[in-house]
Amino acid sequence: MKIRLGYVAISQTLNISCSKTITYTSFKKDENFHKIDEIIVENLKNLEKIIDYNIKNNIHFYRLTSKLIPLATKKEVIFDYILKYQKEYQRIGNKINEAQMRVMFILINFVF
Numbered sequence: 001m002k003i004r005l006g007y008v009a010i011s012q013t014l015n016i017s018c019s020k021t022i023t024y025t026s027f028k029k030d031e032n033f034h035k036i037d038e039i040i041v042e043n044l045k046n047l048e049k050i051i052d053y054n055i056k057n058n059i060h061f062y063r064l065t066s067k068l069i070p071l072a073t074k075k076e077v078i079f080d081y082i083l084k085y086q087k088e089y090q091r092i093g094n095k096i097n098e099a100q101m102r103v104m105f106i107l108i109n110f111v112f
Contacts, residue, residue, distance in 0.1 A: 010065075011050050018047040019067040024074055033079055036070060040081065043068050044088045051092055055099045064105040 010017060020039050027036065047068065054062055071077040096103055 011053060014050060014053055016046045016049060017065075018043040018050060019065040021067045021070040024071060024077070027071060027077065036077075036079060037084075039070055040068075040085060041088075044085060044092065048088075048092050048095070051095050051099075051101070054101060055095065060100070061102045061104075064103055066106055068105075 010019070020043055022035055022039055047064070051062070053059075069081045071079075072081050
């Protein structure tokens with residue numbers, strides 16, 4: 001039997017996180033979409049570093065954080081978090097696919 005180990009969301013070894021977020025209340029004060037963009041860019045850069053680390057260290061499973069794209073599930077906050085970051089998603093996705101890494105993503109507090 002082949003055992004393929006992994007972990008959930010936070011890498012203690014790298015001391016980085018792709019879970020940086022902004023609260024809805026904080027966002028509503030000035031509707032700062034620039035701040036959301038900064039957070040998403042930082043989260044995606046850190047996610048790529050984590051994926052690179054996982055590949056280098058033969059880690060085959062990783063559960064992504066639900067905080068990767070802050071406020072994406074809020075109906076009141078409308079911004080393009082799909083097309084705008086498509087290059088980053090594609091680059092990270094290619095690394096995951098090439099390494100045959102399994103990833104999982106759970107949405108928390110998602111309301112339809």
